[in-house]
Amino acid sequence: MRTPIDARLYQIGFLTSFLLLGFLTRDWQLHIEVVLTAIVAALTTQYLCLKLKNSRNLLVPLPKGDLGGSSQFYSPMITALGLSVLLRVDHPWAMAFAATIAVLSKFLLEFNQKHIFNPANFGIVCAVLFTDEAWVSPGQWGESMWYVGMFLICGGLVLKKVGRWDTTIAFLSFYFAMEALRNVYLGWTWDVWSHRMMSGSLIMFSFFMITDPRTIPNAKPARIIWTFTIALITFILRNYFFMTTAVFFALFLAAPLTILLDWIFKDDRFDWFNLPSAITPEIKSV
Amino acid sequence: MTMIRSFFAIVLSLFLVFTNSLPALAFCGFYVAKADTKLYNQASQVAIARADDRTILTMANDYQGEAKDFAMVVPVPTVLKKEQVKVANPTIMERLDAFSAPRLVEYFDANPCEPVREYKSFGLPLPSAAPAPIASNRSREQAQGVTVEAQFNVGEYDIVILSAKESGGLESWLQDNGYKIPNGAKDLLKPYIRQKLKFFVAKVNLEKFETSGFTKLRPIQIAYESPRFMLPIRLGMVNAQQAQDLIVYILSPKGRAEVANYRTVRIPSDVNIPQFVKGEFSDFYKSMFNTSYDREDRNVAFLEYAWNMGNCDPCSADPLNPDELKQAGVFWLEQPIGTNKPQPIWGGRRPMPMSSNVFITRLHVRYTRDKFPEDLMFQDTNNQENFQGRYVMQHPYLNESNCDAGKQYRAGLPKRFDQEAQTLSKLTGWKIEDIRKKLPTVNLADVSWYDRFRAYVR
Numbered sequence: 209m210r211t212p213i214d215a216r217l218y219q220i221g222f223l224t225s226f227l228l229l230g231f232l233t234r235d236w237q238l239h240i241e242v243v244l245t246a247i248v249a250a251l252t253t254q255y256l257c258l259k260l261k262n263s264r265n266l267l268v269p270l271p272k273g274d275l276g277g278s279s280q281f282y283s284p285m286i287t288a289l290g291l292s293v294l295l296r297v298d299h300p301w302a303m304a305f306a307a308t309i310a311v312l313s314k315f316l317l318e319f320n321q322k323h324i325f326n327p328a329n330f331g332i333v334c335a336v337l338f339t340d341e342a343w344v345s346p347g348q349w350g351e352s353m354w355y356v357g358m359f360l361i362c363g364g365l366v367l368k369k370v371g372r373w374d375t376t377i378a379f380l381s382f383y384f385a386m387e388a389l390r391n392v393y394l395g396w397t398w399d400v401w402s403h404r405m406m407s408g409s410l411i412m413f414s415f416f417m418i419t420d421p422r423t424i425p426n427a428k429p430a431r432i433i434w435t436f437t438i439a440l441i442t443f444i445l446r447n448y449f450f451m452t453t454a455v456f457f458a459l460f461l462a463a464p465l466t467i468l469l470d471w472i473f474k475d476d477r478f479d480w481f482n483l484p485s486a487i488t489p490e491i492k493s494v
Numbered sequence: 495m496t497m498i499r500s501f502f503a504i505v506l507s508l509f510l511v512f513t514n515s516l517p518a519l520a521f522c523g524f525y526v527a528k529a530d531t532k533l534y535n536q537a538s539q540v541a542i543a544r545a546d547d548r549t550i551l552t553m554a555n556d557y558q559g560e561a562k563d564f565a566m567v568v569p570v571p572t573v574l575k576k577e578q579v580k581v582a583n584p585t586i587m588e589r590l591d592a593f594s595a596p597r598l599v600e601y602f603d604a605n606p607c608e609p610v611r612e613y614k615s616f617g618l619p620l621p622s623a624a625p626a627p628i629a630s631n632r633s634r635e636q637a638q639g640v641t642v643e644a645q646f647n648v649g650e651y652d653i654v655i656l657s658a659k660e661s662g663g664l665e666s667w668l669q670d671n672g673y674k675i676p677n678g679a680k681d682l683l684k685p686y687i688r689q690k691l692k693f694f695v696a697k698v699n700l701e702k703f704e705t706s707g708f709t710k711l712r713p714i715q716i717a718y719e720s721p722r723f724m725l726p727i728r729l730g731m732v733n734a735q736q737a738q739d740l741i742v743y744i745l746s747p748k749g750r751a752e753v754a755n756y757r758t759v760r761i762p763s764d765v766n767i768p769q770f771v772k773g774e775f776s777d778f779y780k781s782m783f784n785t786s787y788d789r790e791d792r793n794v795a796f797l798e799y800a801w802n803m804g805n806c807d808p809c810s811a812d813p814l815n816p817d818e819l820k821q822a823g824v825f826w827l828e829q830p831i832g833t834n835k836p837q838p839i840w841g842g843r844r845p846m847p848m849s850s851n852v853f854i855t856r857l858h859v860r861y862t863r864d865k866f867p868e869d870l871m872f873q874d875t876n877n878q879e880n881f882q883g884r885y886v887m888q889h890p891y892l893n894e895s896n897c898d899a900g901k902q903y904r905a906g907l908p909k910r911f912d913q914e915a916q917t918l919s920k921l922t923g924w925k926i927e928d929i930r931k932k933l934p935t936v937n938l939a940d941v942s943w944y945d946r947f948r949a950y951v952r
Contacts, residue, residue, distance in 0.1 A: 235759045237879065298749070298876050340748075343875035350757040350794065395661075395684035399867035407755070450721040452754035452873045 215369030216282035222362040223289035223416070230293065236348060243292045245300040249307035250284035250291075257315040283327070283422075284311050290328035290416065294409075294456075295335060295342055302341035306331035320470065325463045326423045333460045336453070344453045349408020356411050363415025372419045378432050380414050382439035390447060413455045425466050427473035434469055438462045537739040539587045540725060543823030544874065545747050547719050550823030554587040554713040561650075561698045564711060565673055567729065569691040571720035573643040574655050581649030582713040586821045590743045592811035594799035594856040596761065596883030598775050599808055603891040606903035639663035643692060649712060650703035656693040658683070664693065673697075676732045686726065715823060725870045731863045737792075738862075742870075744855040745819075747826050750800045750877040751855040755868055757794040758857065761786060761883045762921055768914045769887050770932045778885070781922035783858070793865040799856035800881040808884075824852050853878065888914075892934060905949035907936045 227243065230236045258280060287310050297303045310331030314323040317330075335342035349355050367373040384405055391401040418424070418438065425431045438458045445454035541552040553568070639659030646653055658664035661684035668675050673695070686693070696714060703711075730738065744751035752758040762782065771778045786796065803813055816827055859870065890907050894900075911933045919926040938946065 234757065237760075237877075296875070296877065298878050341876050343873070343877065345752060345758075345875070346754050346873075347752065347757050352791070394688045395681065397867065399864075403867045404755070450723065450871075452871060 214279060214282060215366055216279075216286060218369060219286050219366050219416070220282065220289065222366065223286065223293060225362075226412070227289060227293050230348065234348060234350065237296075238292070239300075242297060242300050242303045243288075245303045246288040246291050246307045247285065249304040250288035250311050251281055253308045253311035254281060254284035257311065261315065283314070287311060287327040287331065291331055293412070294328070294344055295332050296345055297335070297339075297343075298341040302335055302339045305339060306335035306342065309334050319467050322466070322470070323423055324466065326417055326420045326459060329417055329456055329459050329463070332456050336456075344409075344456065346407065346409045346452050349412065351403055351406040351408060355408045356406055359408065359411045359415050363411075363419070367415065367419055372421050372424065372431075374428060375419050375424055375431050375435050376414045379418050379435040379439055382436050383410075383442060386439060386443045390443075410455065413459075418459060423463065423466065425469040425473065427470070430466075430469035430473040434462060434465060437465060537741060538730075539591065539741045539743070541587065541590055541743040541745065541822050542723075542725075542872070543745040543825065544723065545826045547721050548717075548825065549720065549723070550715060550717045550825060552582050552586070552713050552715045552823055554582075554584075555711060561703050561711065562700055565695070565697040566714075567668070567673070568694045568696075569686040569726045569729065570655075570694045570716065570718065571691060571722045572718045573657065573692050574653075574694060574716055574718060575644055576646040576648065578717045579646070579648045579653060580715050581651065582715040582823075583821045584708065584710060584712045586818060587713055589811065589814055589818055590822060590854070590856075591741070593803075593806065593809075593814060594743065594801070594854055595810050596763075596779055596798055596885070597808065597810045598772065598885045598887060600769075600772070600887040600889060602889045603903075605891050605893065605895060605900075607895045607897040607900045640667040647699060647702070648714075650698055650706050650708070651696045651714060652699045654695045656695060658687050658693065660684075661687055668695070678732050679729070682729055682732060686729075691726075717823075717825075723872045723874075725872075727859075727861055727866060727869055731861070731866075736862075737860045740859045740861065741798075742855075742857045742859065742872075743822075744857065744872065744874070745803070745822060745824050746853050746855070746874040747851045748874050748876050749853050750797075750879065750881075751857070751872050751874045752797075752877075753795040753857065753859075754871040754873045756859075756866070756870070757790070758797055759786075759790055759794045760881055761796045761798050761858070763881070763883045764886065765917050765921065766886045766888055766914050767918045767921075768911065768929065768933055769889055771885070771918065772887060775885075778918075778922060779883075781924065783860075785921060785923045787860055791865075792860070792862065795870070796858045797855070797881060798858050798883045799854065800877075800879070801854055802850060802878070802880070803852040803854050804850040819852055826851065890934065890936075892936070896940065901941045902945050902949065904936055904938060905941045905945040906952065908938075909949060909952075911936075 227238070231238045284307075288307055291303065291306050291310065295303065295306055297306070310327040313325050313330040314327050317324045332342075332344060336344065363376065364373065367376060387404055388401055391398070418435065425434050438455075441458035441461055442454045445451045445457055451457060539554040541554075543550040543552075553566075555566075640663050641657045642654055643657050644653075644655040656664065656667070658667070661680045664683050664687065665675055665680045683693075694716065698711065725740075725742065727740065767778070783796070803819065806813055814822065819827060859866075888910075890910075891903070895903060912930070915926060915929040915933060918924060918929055
């Protein structure tokens with residue numbers, strides 16, 4: 209029987225290629241030392257936290273047979289790459305701060321064995337709020353359809369692997385609809401709307417951040433409510449508070465809602481090692 | 495506007511920085527020419543000094559027509575009172591332009607037979623300035639749904655601040671008051687009305703203009719506090735057939751600014767180009783801009799300059815002094831805010847490094863209706879990294895040099911010239927054959943074949 213490839217490895221592959229693509233074709237002022245800082249900081253933090261957790265035998269045990277195995281480092285790697293793609297810093301230490309606090313948040317801010325915040329999102333918001341060195345460039349992808357298409361395909365692949373595509377679809381549908389209503393109300397032509405919606409950064413967020421199965425509500429109806437909330441907060445922050453990076457703050461603000469929704473809508477917690485069989489026939493055979 | 499469009503294969507200029515390495519000693523080079531806004535026929539210039547939500551916006555125009563026909567309608571975020579509007583010094587935009595313009599710098603190779611380096615510099619600055627208004631006439635009554643929030647006179651301008659409920663009402667108010675509104679403006683006014691923006695309407699008070707002694711209309715400067723950090727470009731495109739150039743100077747205490755809803759792309763920079771470009775630097779820059787604009791699919795904002803205003807390297811003009819910065823709208827000089835380092839309190843009356851907390855970003859946007867559907871949104875970042883559009887001329891040493899080092903040096907020159915020619919061709923789309931004709935010739939008669947071969951394969 210063939211062992212299936214962990215969906216997170218796909219994600220690492222995609223994020224790496226986006227990073228390279230942005231660097232080579234989108235004129236990002238990406239510094240290799242910043243990317244390396246993110247990776248080193250995230251992996252080190254993960255290692256130290258695991259170590260601490262195990263030696264003291266605190267909280268929950270790690271998934272069986274995987275104490276310190278390489279798959280424990282997929283998640284911090286994704287976090288580091290996600291931060292490198294999205295967050296821009298003036299000095300590497302700000303990236304180190306973002307990556308460290310992002311991974312720490314997984315260990316410290318958890319409820320019912322689930323971390324409350326998406327690590328990369330938490331890192332971004334903290335770095336933007338608490339350092340004078342970090343920012344997010346929402347215009348960095350431009351709005352070429354080509355990139356949008358690529359996000360759709362790559363994101364779609366990963367999502368299909370873990371069965372959380374409904375969050376992306378729900379979020380984009382709610383958000384597109386709200387913006388469309390506003391567009392009609394204001395009387396803008398439709399190219400204004402499509403220009404806003406085709407933003408590569410928005411699509412990137414919808415496919416790679418809002419879908420993190422470890423931080424979103426477990427039950428489908430809960431996820432729909434949750435994505436609606438994020439779409440609404442994004443809409444308000446963007447159009448009434450003129451925040452250019454509204455989505456990240458919306459996700460940050462809505463994250464604690466997951467606890468409440470999980471309590472109301474009981475469903476199995478997501479586990480990378482016990483994927484819902486209905487969605488991934490490949491894994492079913494294991 | 496004539497545009498030289500080219501479709502040559504493009505290689506990122508970044509690559510060339512590594513292949514054409516400069517002598518380490520000559521790091522910063524000397525400034526010789528600049529490509530300022532005089533190059534463009536239809537260019538608006540806007541300076542935005544902004545810290546937190548407080549904004550001072552300066553709009554310059556090079557309106558060429560009769561002063562009586564001049565009028566402008568600009569959506570603004572808040573109602574402006576008389577004290578929030580003033581007329582700016584007409585030279586201030588020229589100063590900002592000159593300080594931040596893309597620049598040509600030159601270096602001189604030393605005699606390879608006697609390794610002493612020598613520098614010379616030339617200064618051939620070009621003149622500057624330029625924008626595009628909306629035309630019209632006089633004002634009088636009122637129409638439905640339109641409220642005159644304020645009405646005052648500043649310098650040579652009569653200014654009315656309007657708020658409106660319906661675009662039809664606003665359109666007829668403007669028409670009734672003698673403003674010639676272009677067809678299709680009504681549909682474009684509506685989104686601004688619904689976003690609760692006010693309208694800043696200015697026209698020239700002829701008496702005041704005649705007595706002012708100025709021959710050109712001066713820039714208008716407005717101050718307001720609003721979280722909106724944007725420039726409405728849609729209204730300006732109602733009737734525009736061709737692309738319009740907009741140069742935005744953003745002054746911030748934090749760092750570099752960028753466009754939030756379009757890509758911000760650095761203009762190719764730090765490349766070595768042949769010497770003859772010195773005589774046609776304006777043409778070079780225009781062609782290079784056109785090529786970059788086409789290559790980026792015409793929907794990006796170009797970053798031409800990003801620098802702390804306390805210094806420049808090389809300087810295409812003197813840095814603005816504190817008084818000029820204030821004229822440009824910088825209001826935080828006396829009360830440092832944001833990321834400022836605390837001033838030393840010892841040492842008595844030491845002069846404050848005033849401009850160290852002013853960072854300038856020069857963005858060049860060439861926009862058309864089809865590629866820029868949405869107004870420009872900006873954001874300031876903490877990015878302190880400097881950037882400038884800088885083009886390097888490396889003058890070869892072509893006098894007699896008969897020592898071995900001299901021969902090897904000369905053997906390497908043809909390859910270097912050709913690399914510079916190729917760079918130029920890629921950047922501008924100019925034909926490589928035409929460029930090669932203008933390259934200097936090198937006497938290689940006394941250079942051995944193996945020196946030539948070595949230079950070739952190096």
